[in-house]
Amino acid sequence: xxxxxxxxxxxxxxxxxxxxxxxxxxxxxxxxxxxxxxxxxxxxxxxxxxxxxxxxxxxxxxxxxxxxxxxxxxxxxxxxxxxxxxxxxxxxxxxxxxxxxxxxxxxxxxxxx
Amino acid sequence: xxxxxxxxxxxxxxxxxxxxxxxxxxxxxxxxxxxxxxxxxxxxxxxxxxxxxxxxxxxxxxxxxxxxxxxxxxxxxxxxxxxxxxxxxxxxxxxxxxxxxxxxxxxxxxxxxxxxxxx
Numbered sequence: 001x002x003x004x005x006x007x008x009x010x011x012x013x014x015x016x017x018x019x020x021x022x023x024x025x026x027x028x029x030x031x032x033x034x035x036x037x038x039x040x041x042x043x044x045x046x047x048x049x050x051x052x053x054x055x056x057x058x059x060x061x062x063x064x065x066x067x068x069x070x071x072x073x074x075x076x077x078x079x080x081x082x083x084x085x086x087x088x089x090x091x092x093x094x095x096x097x098x099x100x101x102x103x104x105x106x107x108x109x110x111x112x113x
Numbered sequence: 114x115x116x117x118x119x120x121x122x123x124x125x126x127x128x129x130x131x132x133x134x135x136x137x138x139x140x141x142x143x144x145x146x147x148x149x150x151x152x153x154x155x156x157x158x159x160x161x162x163x164x165x166x167x168x169x170x171x172x173x174x175x176x177x178x179x180x181x182x183x184x185x186x187x188x189x190x191x192x193x194x195x196x197x198x199x200x201x202x203x204x205x206x207x208x209x210x211x212x213x214x215x216x217x218x219x220x221x222x223x224x225x226x227x228x229x230x231x232x
Binding site for chain 2: 107
């Protein structure tokens with residue numbers, strides 16, 4: 001069971017908009033830690049998609065956007081394209097007695113219909 | 114160009130040991146914290162361990178604490194993961210990942226190396 005909760009799957013038709021949620025708690029997202037998003041295409045390593053809640057690395061299309069509010073965050077993809085079909089993971093930090101440590105969401109599989 | 118290349122994976126029996134390596138190039142390795150992240154077959158990402166740029170700060174996931182040891186050699190631009198007392202549940206692709214300090218996220222990942230623990 002992941003510390004951050006994501007829907008197992010979402011789907012949308014080409015051109016549509018989809019959102020993926022990432023729900024945490026007061027010890028991680030709610031504690032003020034930033035949320036980051038990764039895209040993992042089939043058979044490849046994860047790739048940084050959104051960092052610091054809403055920032056896009058160079059080369060990431062502006063069809064991808066992120067937001068954070070309270071204990072949750074969201075990734076939005078507009079103008080859905082076939083090549084967006086992938087697994088998406090959110091990541092943040094969680095407080096613990098031994099210090100903050102990295103936590104991931106369970107991942108969401110995006111299917112482009 | 115930033116490159117991270119893992120090696121050392123393979124098949125090992127339960128209770129055995131394995132040492133993973135990650136060769137870094139294209140950036141000043143000694144300036145970056147590094148992490149190991151794993152992914153069991155068909156499963157999600159799981160953080161394993163992190164090490165600061167000078168090895169001063171080291172952290173482990175509870176699932177590997179006491180069995181795995183992370184280390185680095187800045188002179189060789191290399192990151193390591195010594196894995197002892199391996200269990201079936203350690204079977205996964207192991208990725209090394211660079212930390213983007215400003216945001217504390219992973220901005221570059223290696224291609225991964227597969228570790229299979231099975232008798």
